[in-house]
Amino acid sequence: MTVTASTASGQLFLWPLVALSLVGCAASANAAGSQSDFETAYAAADAAEQEAGHLRNRWTVTETALAGARKAAGEGDFDRARDMAREAEALAKASVFQAKSEKEAWKNLEIR
Amino acid sequence: MASSIRVRAIANGGITEVQTLIQHPMDSGFIKDENGQFIPAHFIQELTFEHDGRKVFVADWGTAVAKDPYVKFSFKGGNKGDDLKVGWIDNQGTTDTTTVKIQ
Amino acid sequence: MRSWQVFWPISILPAIAALMVLSVPQAFADDPPDPAAEAKAFRDYFIHKFSDVKLENFVNGPYSLNEGMRRQWQEIEQFPPYEFSLEKGKELFARPFTNGKNYGDCFPNHGIGIRQNYPYFDTKAGEVVTLELALNDCRKANGEPAISYLGDDMAALTAYMAFTSRGKPFDIKIPDDPRALDAYRNGKRYFYTRRGQLNFSCATCHVQYPGERLRAEVLAPALGILNAMPIYRSEWGSMGTISRRFATCNSQTRGVPLEPQSQEYRDLEYYLSYVSNGLPISGPGARP
Amino acid sequence: MSNLRESLSVTRRLILEGAASIALVGLGAISFPIPTALAAANDRYPEAAFKQKDFNEAIKLLYGRIAEQADKIKLDAPEIAENGAVVPVSVTTTLDDVTSISFVVPENPNPLAAYYRLPPGTMPSVANRLKMAKTSNVIAIVEAGGKLYSTSREVKVTIGGCGG
Numbered sequence: 001m002t003v004t005a006s007t008a009s010g011q012l013f014l015w016p017l018v019a020l021s022l023v024g025c026a027a028s029a030n031a032a033g034s035q036s037d038f039e040t041a042y043a044a045a046d047a048a049e050q051e052a053g054h055l056r057n058r059w060t061v062t063e064t065a066l067a068g069a070r071k072a073a074g075e076g077d078f079d080r081a082r083d084m085a086r087e088a089e090a091l092a093k094a095s096v097f098q099a100k101s102e103k104e105a106w107k108n109l110e111i112r
Numbered sequence: 113m114a115s116s117i118r119v120r121a122i123a124n125g126g127i128t129e130v131q132t133l134i135q136h137p138m139d140s141g142f143i144k145d146e147n148g149q150f151i152p153a154h155f156i157q158e159l160t161f162e163h164d165g166r167k168v169f170v171a172d173w174g175t176a177v178a179k180d181p182y183v184k185f186s187f188k189g190g191n192k193g194d195d196l197k198v199g200w201i202d203n204q205g206t207t208d209t210t211t212v213k214i215q
Numbered sequence: 216m217r218s219w220q221v222f223w224p225i226s227i228l229p230a231i232a233a234l235m236v237l238s239v240p241q242a243f244a245d246d247p248p249d250p251a252a253e254a255k256a257f258r259d260y261f262i263h264k265f266s267d268v269k270l271e272n273f274v275n276g277p278y279s280l281n282e283g284m285r286r287q288w289q290e291i292e293q294f295p296p297y298e299f300s301l302e303k304g305k306e307l308f309a310r311p312f313t314n315g316k317n318y319g320d321c322f323p324n325h326g327i328g329i330r331q332n333y334p335y336f337d338t339k340a341g342e343v344v345t346l347e348l349a350l351n352d353c354r355k356a357n358g359e360p361a362i363s364y365l366g367d368d369m370a371a372l373t374a375y376m377a378f379t380s381r382g383k384p385f386d387i388k389i390p391d392d393p394r395a396l397d398a399y400r401n402g403k404r405y406f407y408t409r410r411g412q413l414n415f416s417c418a419t420c421h422v423q424y425p426g427e428r429l430r431a432e433v434l435a436p437a438l439g440i441l442n443a444m445p446i447y448r449s450e451w452g453s454m455g456t457i458s459r460r461f462a463t464c465n466s467q468t469r470g471v472p473l474e475p476q477s478q479e480y481r482d483l484e485y486y487l488s489y490v491s492n493g494l495p496i497s498g499p500g501a502r503p
Numbered sequence: 504m505s506n507l508r509e510s511l512s513v514t515r516r517l518i519l520e521g522a523a524s525i526a527l528v529g530l531g532a533i534s535f536p537i538p539t540a541l542a543a544a545n546d547r548y549p550e551a552a553f554k555q556k557d558f559n560e561a562i563k564l565l566y567g568r569i570a571e572q573a574d575k576i577k578l579d580a581p582e583i584a585e586n587g588a589v590v591p592v593s594v595t596t597t598l599d600d601v602t603s604i605s606f607v608v609p610e611n612p613n614p615l616a617a618y619y620r621l622p623p624g625t626m627p628s629v630a631n632r633l634k635m636a637k638t639s640n641v642i643a644i645v646e647a648g649g650k651l652y653s654t655s656r657e658v659k660v661t662i663g664g665c666g667g
Binding site: 283284286287288290291296413415420429430431432433448449450452467468503 | 581582583584585586587588589590591593630632660661662663664665
């Protein structure tokens, strides 16, 4: 579901305040869509998600992407599975970055 | 099991105001559960109120009445201590009745 | 169907990654907070932001900030659907365990009219004890299996206990124990920390935008936000515990909820209750 | 905290003393050809009318006659529903000899929501809580003295929350 950032009839809809880094992006399309590509991509994504878990800051969309990757791999579609795993890795790393940057950043919103 | 019907009937100046809250899922049949199956329609179709052996109010409901349904009406007559008989039947044939005292 | 794509234009910031400050060790290094002063500042912020709302009416959340919502609420409060959960809670609360004891034996004053003292900091166990945790601890102490913190029974039990405390002001204490101060600060940190892909913190909605619309809902102010707990939400069609509300708020920002009653949540409840000290308990509440 | 009592009454049994400012909105009459006169209130549950997908048809099936706009009907419904699952709606009228009151929500899968039969001596007003699938008019229909009157107002409905 998306949140449309729009102002309607004077009420201020909520603006998503996002400044995150997306580390890594879809690799070039011509890589051989072999299973091993998927497995390396999935391992990286899983490692990043583990770290997010340690920081108690996982995202639902990361888990959905990981599940999608597993499902695609199960159906033998290793191209799609690899891309989804890379997507998951990017999301997991973003959530890790968010947790680390918020370690201090939360203070500037605090009511004083 | 306690009745599913909660009634508050208050006589005041020759008029009795009746509020009723009924514990019932009122499933419309249009909603899916978490694994995508439609939850079958299960809703109260008719709710009747009787005072002195006479129907004072009959509610016929469709699929658009809220869960744990509520209705408020009032009727001339009815004194403190009178009986008010309330009963419903749903589309699956389940029924429930209760009799309360008018306050 | 959840979409894999990342909706939001996330910019590539390798530079910032390099600047990341070495993360501060877990124990708070900076100056210890002064809870009393912070609670006052917290309250003054909302009193100033909503000068026409009486202090104790903040416990009615969105209904103190929007006339249309208030009328619907008053209509529903005449004969609220949470009556059934309240009655079930009263019955469950009195129902004896297999060993003959019941919940009342675990609580001061038999559990009646004490909700306003929860959560409290247990100096023996060194952690925050919430009402939900205490109820399950009571069950385990009497050889009964714990019940779900998200389920209807826990909601009904806490609804009944809240009902017996209606009108009593929140009375949350921070004992002279550095661990209690840490729990308070940990809760405050959680409250202000952004999470989930939407990158919102609790404060984004309940400090910056209370009174604003979020599609059909009007956001409640953080001051007094737990006073009406547990709440019967029309959205859920059932009574929901504080644990359930925290979890659903997390998933709305696309953050994965933590285990119910994990330390972060209990500390968060500790912080939010403390800064609402003095405001009356109005639970169980009806909400959209 | 002396005013605590007053504010607490808000949260517990709150009796609405006077009706708050009930916006009276009477929209145009529902016009459709006059079908054959049909006895309106028989005793059986009007199954067909409740199943009908088109709201005009549902009203025709139930009452078999045209409804005229009336300003003697006060329909109270929220401008923006806090939640489509529980929408408090009530109607009261000064028309005499009222025998039935119905609520119709055209945008719902089954527009006919509720049909109340009022025997003589029962006051012409009803309050209930309806479900609304999406933004729609809510039409209150009053059968009085053998004639049919209606009024309607729009209720905006959307889901809450920010995403998930």
